[in-house]
Amino acid sequence: MAFADYPKQEILRPVKGSFIFFSLTVALLLNLLPLKGIVLTLFPDFIALTILYWCINQPLRVGMSTAFGMGLLMDIGNAGTFGQHALSYSIMAFIALLFHRRLHNFGSLKQAPQMGLILLTGQSVMLLTWLLDGSDFPGWDFFIASATGTVLWPLFSSLLRIPQRPRSDSNAL
């Protein structure tokens, strides 16, 4: 009875390294899409989401060094100062790794608000570096991207889980 609340977890198949690489590449591609206006404001940071997902589900394979490397690539893609995204992604990866055991026990719906907080922290770090660099505050709608990231999290994490689903017919009689 003690485990009545415990979510039913499927036993997933092992993740292929090539799939992790593929997901990070697609995330980078999504982040580099040439967008404008309202879509750009709403567009979540897919690299951050992907890194968070792998940090929680595969903490031994994807960690802060991956986050740091993706951050450097994103800095070049964004024409920003070298190291800004790297700093923000490393801190996000740190928080995710610190709590990965706890977060792993929640379903993806319950994970979403916690992800939102981590994304918000990452964006705040980014904002802080820009402000120290002498930029103006861009307005509160800057943080909308975190909100959309939160909303998209359940869908996103279930998408990344598809290749690890156990084949349903394996136990069929």
Added chain:
Amino acid sequence: MEMAPQFFRHGPSLLARLVFFVLLSLLLMATDARFKYLPEIRQAFAIIIYPLQHLANAPSAVYDAISEFFASQHLTVENEDLKQQHLIDHGQLQRLRALEAENAQLRKLLETAQRLESKAVMAEILHVPRDPFNRKVILDKGSQSGVQPGQVVVDDVGVVGQVTRNYPWLSEVTLITDKDHSVPVQVVRNGLRSVVSGTGKDGTLELRYVAVNTDIEEGDMLVTSGIDGVYPPGLPVAVVSKIERNPTYVFAQVTCTPAAGVGHYRQLLILSLPTSVTETKNPAEAIETRPEGRKRDKVGIR
């Protein structure tokens, strides 16, 4: 020596790794922002990301091609318009040629330096960064096509910005609306010289430190003055859109709208540098960073 099994090996602790990466990124930021030591590392990363940037741009390129295909029914109308425009331009060009010849003659008489004709490279906007902080675009021509930092980028109406970084096949352009970017300008009506600076917002520029009693009006056209030796003279930059003269302040607040569609068009023109500028070490730096301007901003005299 016996190694621990995979499961028990964790490397340095989480906190140690965080401290390491945070310090590393702070170091990178400081080096990149203050000393500009890292062009080679940046270029290496840029080459990794280059195919992805092209791929990310593919959907919009396909969309453009399709909309061009469907736009063919408007071609006759457009053709008529262009023919008329061509006639008008031709007439103006003939007058310009006459003036140019006359100008050359007069300059010879005065034994002054001839103004250099500038060559131009056509480039397309490949990517617009998603940060709301920096006003930059990335063009699809780089040092392989002879693009250098400091070159001026224009569209068919006026100045768009300046190349501030180049990679083998890409270049970064800082738009004139960027907060740290300034262009020396001249009012067409009366020849008043000033410097127009970006505000960091789309479609607004400002003239800083203009005295309240200065002869400037709404609707005045600002063109590059050419005294900086980077921007060729006479390129349209902005139109004065609003002037607030408050007698309690020393300076009037002059807001301008950029003439060029900054961030509207795909195709842009990269003008070549005047030869005198290539001798100075880094013209982009001289224009882009104005530490004394920034300091004054914080004091807030305006």
